Amino acid sequence: MKKTILNTVKCYSTAASSTSTTPISSTLILSRLPIITQDLTPFESQFYKYQxxxxxxxxxxxxxxxxxxxxxxxxxxxxxxxxxxxxxxxxIIYPQGKPDLKHLRDRRFRQYIKVPKTYKEEDEMIGQDQSNIKENEISRKIIPNSRITEADKIGDSKSLERKLNRTLYLIIKENTKDKNQWKLPNFNQEESSTNLLPLHELAEQGLYKLGGKKINYFNISKVPCHHNSAKEYFIKSHILSGIFEPQSSNIEFQWITKDELKDILPKDYYNNISHLLSDV
Structure with a gap:
């Protein structure tokens, strides 16, 4: 009885492999995580200002x-x-409200203090042009960098320095007769049964072959997070540093947010993977 079952399974597996025409492939969801915090909503901005x-x-x-x-x-x-x-x-009538003094301070407003300089600081300033003297490192005002980068200003979708507060995803387009649509990087498994690779290794080798080895990234898991009817298995990864350099002149690439992907990818393709993408 046991031998009969094994023969049946063997025959079934052989028949399935012989009739299958679609090769197994690994699709890489390579993302760059947000670098800065999210923009505040109008309500949050007003709330924090009030507080x-x-x-x-x-x-x-x-x-x-x-x-x-x-x-x-x-x-x-x-x-x-x-x-x-x-x-x-x-x-006296006060149009802006009557003063609320406490310890010689009007508590309606924030308090600004000007500290007099020491004798040593004044001696060092004698004979110098006062207009060119910068504030020292302790008292200088800290001005944060702009949240809008140069890549945002010129609309460079190939730069990892764009949209610092959003998650970016790598998409490619091969300018050939059969492949001329934007998609996530996809790599087919070789049909030879003696050279099968794990799906995460297949994605890694394909990425290096496609965009060079100047990419430092890691896979979230060796297990696919999704698959579809076309036998595509999706592997999630994050880029840590480096750049994507196409190894062929026929390859175009972009780093795009989820909102932008909706207008670039084919509708059916996007609907199938949208739940895998981050809204942040």
Whole structure:
């Protein structure tokens, strides 16, 4: 009975392999994760601005008495730089609201402090052009880099420096008669049964052959995350560093977000893989 079952399975497997015309292939979902945080929504921007202004209004007043002793020359120089706010007078009308003074500070607004320079700093500034003197490293204002890169400005879809707050996916197009549509990198398994490769290795070798070896990336898993009726098995990967350099003049590539893929990929193809792509 056991021998009969084995023969039946063997015959069935042989028949399936002989009638199969579509080769197994590995499709690589190579992504570049977001580098910076997401843009704030209008509601989030207003909320954080409100909280920041509220915190600055209710925060403890700068304790000048601790740093500048009363009656000293340092305290005099501090008062020359920081004028006291206008006090409240019931006989005066204040169009912007009456002052709310506490410890000589109007708590309606954030407090800005100007600190007088030391004698050493003033001596070093004697004889110098004051307009060219930059603020020191401690007191200089920290200005963050722009969230919009040069690649965003010129619309360079081949650059990994675009859309820093979004996930980018690699898509390619082979300019041949049979293949002229954008798609994810896909690599067919060789038909020879003696040279079969695991799907993740097939994707790795295909990627290096397609875009060179200047790519540092890793597979999330050796197990495919999806497959379709065309016997395509999808492998998810993330690029860490490096660049994609096409090894053939017939190959075009782009780094595209999920929203952009919807307008570039064929509709049926996109609908089949959209659940695998990140909305971020």
């Amino acid at each position: 920041s202004e509220l915190w600055r209004r209710l925060m403890w007043t700068f304790p000048k008495w601790f740093y500048f002793k009363t009656g000293t020359l340092a305290e005099l120089r501090y008062r020359q730089l920081n004028k006291n706010p206008i006090s409240y007078n019931p006989k």
